[in-house]
Amino acid sequence: MRRRLAEHGIDRTLLLLLPALAFLVVIFLYPFVYGLVLSFQPERYVGVFANYQQFFADPFLRDTIAITLGLAVPASLFNVIASVPIAYRMRGAFRGKRLLIGMLVMPVTLGTVLIAKGLLTLLGARGWVNRALLELGLVEDPVRFVNNYWGVLLTLVITGFPFAFLLTLSYLGGIDPMLERAAATLGAGPRQRFWQITFPLLLPGLAITFILTFVLAFAVFPSAVLVGEPAGETRVISIVAYRAAYEQFDASMASAIAMIMGVVQLAVVALVLGVRGRLYRGPSGGTKG
Amino acid sequence: MSAISSRRIVASPLAWLAWGFVGCFLVFMLALIAAVVVNSLGTRWLDDWLPDAITTHWYGDAWREFGLTSVMLVTIEIAAAVVALSLLIGVPASYALARRDFPGRRVVMLAFLIPLLLPPVTYGIPLATVLLRHDLGGTLTGVILANLVPSVPFVILTMTPFIEQIDPRIEAAARTLGAGTTTIFVRVLGPLLVPGMLAAGLLVLVRTVGMFELSFFTAGPGSQPLVVVLYYAAFAPGVRASQSIDAMAVIYMGLMLMLLVAALSFVNPTNLVARLRESP
Numbered sequence: 001m002r003r004r005l006a007e008h009g010i011d012r013t014l015l016l017l018l019p020a021l022a023f024l025v026v027i028f029l030y031p032f033v034y035g036l037v038l039s040f041q042p043e044r045y046v047g048v049f050a051n052y053q054q055f056f057a058d059p060f061l062r063d064t065i066a067i068t069l070g071l072a073v074p075a076s077l078f079n080v081i082a083s084v085p086i087a088y089r090m091r092g093a094f095r096g097k098r099l100l101i102g103m104l105v106m107p108v109t110l111g112t113v114l115i116a117k118g119l120l121t122l123l124g125a126r127g128w129v130n131r132a133l134l135e136l137g138l139v140e141d142p143v144r145f146v147n148n149y150w151g152v153l154l155t156l157v158i159t160g161f162p163f164a165f166l167l168t169l170s171y172l173g174g175i176d177p178m179l180e181r182a183a184a185t186l187g188a189g190p191r192q193r194f195w196q197i198t199f200p201l202l203l204p205g206l207a208i209t210f211i212l213t214f215v216l217a218f219a220v221f222p223s224a225v226l227v228g229e230p231a232g233e234t235r236v237i238s239i240v241a242y243r244a245a246y247e248q249f250d251a252s253m254a255s256a257i258a259m260i261m262g263v264v265q266l267a268v269v270a271l272v273l274g275v276r277g278r279l280y281r282g283p284s285g286g287t288k289g
Numbered sequence: 290m291s292a293i294s295s296r297r298i299v300a301s302p303l304a305w306l307a308w309g310f311v312g313c314f315l316v317f318m319l320a321l322i323a324a325v326v327v328n329s330l331g332t333r334w335l336d337d338w339l340p341d342a343i344t345t346h347w348y349g350d351a352w353r354e355f356g357l358t359s360v361m362l363v364t365i366e367i368a369a370a371v372v373a374l375s376l377l378i379g380v381p382a383s384y385a386l387a388r389r390d391f392p393g394r395r396v397v398m399l400a401f402l403i404p405l406l407l408p409p410v411t412y413g414i415p416l417a418t419v420l421l422r423h424d425l426g427g428t429l430t431g432v433i434l435a436n437l438v439p440s441v442p443f444v445i446l447t448m449t450p451f452i453e454q455i456d457p458r459i460e461a462a463a464r465t466l467g468a469g470t471t472t473i474f475v476r477v478l479g480p481l482l483v484p485g486m487l488a489a490g491l492l493v494l495v496r497t498v499g500m501f502e503l504s505f506f507t508a509g510p511g512s513q514p515l516v517v518v519l520y521y522a523a524f525a526p527g528v529r530a531s532q533s534i535d536a537m538a539v540i541y542m543g544l545m546l547m548l549l550v551a552a553l554s555f556v557n558p559t560n561l562v563a564r565l566r567e568s569p
């Protein structure tokens with residue numbers, strides 16, 4: 001019996017999995033189920049689905065989904081698309097490559113507050129950029145760059161781009177450059193080599209990069225408050241979830257919003273993975289013979 | 290041939306666009322940091338290009354006003370505990386996942402992936418409610434537990450491919466020479482695992498110090514790490530001088546920069562996920 005189990009890979013080594021699984025159940029699954037059950041026990045409304053009905057009936061709450069997607073999708077798309085040509089040009093070895101990568105990744109260390117304060121100082125009505133525009137006579141009145149949609153979108157690019165770039169660079173590193181050289185000897189030009197060889201091999205990696213960048217952007221919260229317009233055009237779903245939990249002390253409604261957030265997020269992930277499943281998936285390394 | 294010439298014309302503007310974006314991005318980042326640093330070093334900055342005079346007293350003020358000595362201690366305690374516990378829980382699990390191909394292995398891997406695919410707010414709010422009901426709301430333990438949720442899966446996802454590339458015959462050889470399981474773990478596997486654990490640990494450290502949402506939802510007075518203190522200060526403007534908030538933001542950046550440089554010197558950024566790639 002023991003040997004037969006061992007043939008299927010089941011033996012005492014698997015006991016090593018137990019702490020991690022127990023942890024996952026107690027700290028992740030249990031609270032999640034608890035929240036799910038709680039969301040069906042409304043505190044302020046009557047009826048099992050009342051929280052969800054309330055969320056979708058009230059435009060103040062319902063619209064947060066569209067607002068959040070309207071920020072997260074363009075920001076993630078931009079970050080991934082901008083990463084590709086830049087990472088593609090940085091594949092080979094050149095002097096100062098590590099430094100350039102370090103500088104492009106550096107915004108990860110800034111933190112939302114520094115980015116927000118920097119944007120307000122730099123792009124505010126009396127900031128350096130507006131001052132320069134005014135003195136050059138390009139504008140009559142200061143341009144409003146921050147405390148609106150664009151301020152938050154800019155923050156999402158600053159925080160998301162380094163991450164997307166690093167992942168894209170890493171996926172590109174996994175594609176054997178010999179494949180492109182083989183295409184070149186067969187007469188393919190630079191554009192053909194990129195679009196017909198490298199890009200299709202990179203696409204599955206880009207899908208994962210998009211998902212991971214999207215997770216970060218979809219949860220946007222501090223910057224939507226600090227450089228956005230939290231009562232209006234950047235009223236993202238995290239803000240209403242936070243308000244339900246910590247300002248109205250309605251844990252039931254907050255859990256319902258958290259569940260809706262999770263569903264929307266997973267729907268986007270499933271959509272991207274569904275498209276990815278139809279892409280080429282095979283070896284991207286060199287093949288011998 | 291016209292095809293070649295048109296190709297050149299199309300390719301080079303794209304190259305200009307790519308390098309142009311890099312240039313703009315870097316200049317903008319420098320200006321952004323400069324704006325905050327200049328403000329944190331200025332006396333009074335109203336309607337002008339630069340502040341009236343230079344001073345460093347905001348840093349001392351920020352350190353005192355926000356009680357940064359104890360905040361730093363809290364931040365270090367949280368980060369150290371999260372790194373140690375996530376390695377302790379994650380590495381053995383990675384070993385089992387890397388060495389055994391059992392039925393349901395894919396399901397287990399997927400289960401560990403889910404916390405990384407959900408925004409922290411999604412599980413942070415229910416978790417904060419549960420912690421509150423178990424009298425752990427606002428405690429250091431609560432903050433550490435919440436931060437472990439994405440950290441343990443992160444360790445598992447980075448360590449599993451790392452262990453897969455260690456030749457299992459090394460363990461087999463040690464066993465034929467009479468080493469017991471404990472000896473193999475301590476004397477054979479342990480030293481081989483150190484580089485991977487160092488890399489995973491440092492990345493968890495950077496993530497934890499920068500993790501805002503989970504700490505924000507679970508921390509209370511006395512258990513707030515630096516990111517949370519910084520957010521509260523920025524969120525209630527007018528209470529403290531703008532310069533001392535900026536000084537604290539610069540201190541935070543310095544801390545993160547140190548951690549990132551340490552992490553990047555152990556982890557080659559270009560093969561961060563190449564190792565993580567799923568096998569075809």
